[in-house]
Amino acid sequence: MYRIWIIEDDAKIAALVAAHLSKYGYEAQRIEAYDEVKRRIAGSDRPPHLVVLDINLPKYDGFYICRQIRSVSNVPILFLSARAGEMDQVMAIEHGGDDYVTKPFHLEVLLAKIRGLLRRTYGEYAAAASGAPPREDVAEFQGLFLDRSKLTVEYEGRKAELTPKELQLLGALMTRPGEPVAREALLERLWDDVHFVDDNTLTVNVTRVRKKLEALGTPHAIETVRGVGYRLAARRETP
Template sequence: MYRIFIIEDDKKMESLMKDRIEKYEYQAITVKDYSNIKSEFLKADPHLVLMDINLPNFDGFFWCREIRAISKVPIIFVSARFSDMEQVMAIEHGGDDYIIKPFSFDLLIAKIKGVLRRTYGEYAQKQSKEVTEVNGLYLYIKQNIVEWKDKKVELSKKEFALLYSLINNLNEIVPREKLLEDLWDDVEFVDDNTLSVNVTRLRKRLEDIGIYNAIETKRGQGYKMIKTWE
């Protein structure tokens, strides 16, 4: 079942869109916190976004850019703004299509079907997950970048592999043997000293973006990552 993420602050319109979308057996997901749409987007992991422009805090153009920084998911703008310039801005900010309010719900469904078919149909290129988010900490998997509160730092391949392994086992001790396997590649030999060095470097890199004491050493066992960021 395709998941449609509706970013619309008019609750009557949101309800009408949700009801119509669900009649066509799509899963409709709505926004709860308009100040943290990026995080809600990641939790929803949708196949398509319906985006209003007039939103609380930040407008739809802002959130479109935020989503485009982490995902290629299709975005259809649905707005009462009807000027050519607004539609041009929507496309330039990363939108895939534009629907002007008021609109026919048959048109909305047709647009949704068309975009889903082009993006996920038989001949569409399959996409792997590009980002992981844990309590506001973002890991950009294809770029080896970690972000916290708009501060980003690029990690080495081994540092990122180490962080990825630890954060996927948050609050659990990860044995040294498991981490050595995660850091192993066919080019460079990895031993206990290499692991220790990379842990030290990773701690420093996390401190650079304001995260302290997140990686604990468990003597004779391994390492544990705990959530020290708020």
């Protein structure tokens, strides 16, 4: 049973979402101690498989809580917010979120988003999204190792943790190393409904993956192909 934490200050909305998720077999609970989210995730032997997170919260906003979660966990985070602006959605991705649903919302749309994130992270889509064959956890290209089961990328002994979206992005590029992958193809692969995803969200995720690869010692791994998209480039030899 997947465990889902709902971090939402509106008790009625939280109860409605929890009840709907429970009907479909999920273990859903509302988390009200916002200042303890990081500690509870880091120290729990039953951490959540997914977090539904509002932005407008008392004391701390959702962006801050998302950063706190990301410092200890790569659990999928779905923002649920009344903020419908494109920049709010971009900021949610920049701070480590994986998807975004605006209020007012349909419960079935929220459920579909949650199911999609769970499938991509833990279920039958996880292998395809990472670029590895079924039941194969690790993909490799020129010394760059992507471990789907651990949500990590490794290069020359150095390792970095990835969010689910970062894993899917790098995995998609590793399925066609050296070849350009269109932005549209990446958007379709990373999000269920590309019509509601701002194009900047892909750019933000590419930037985040590039920074992590640069920290591992491979700064030029992802190249921009103008007018097309991105490609995983061959390693540049040091003169």
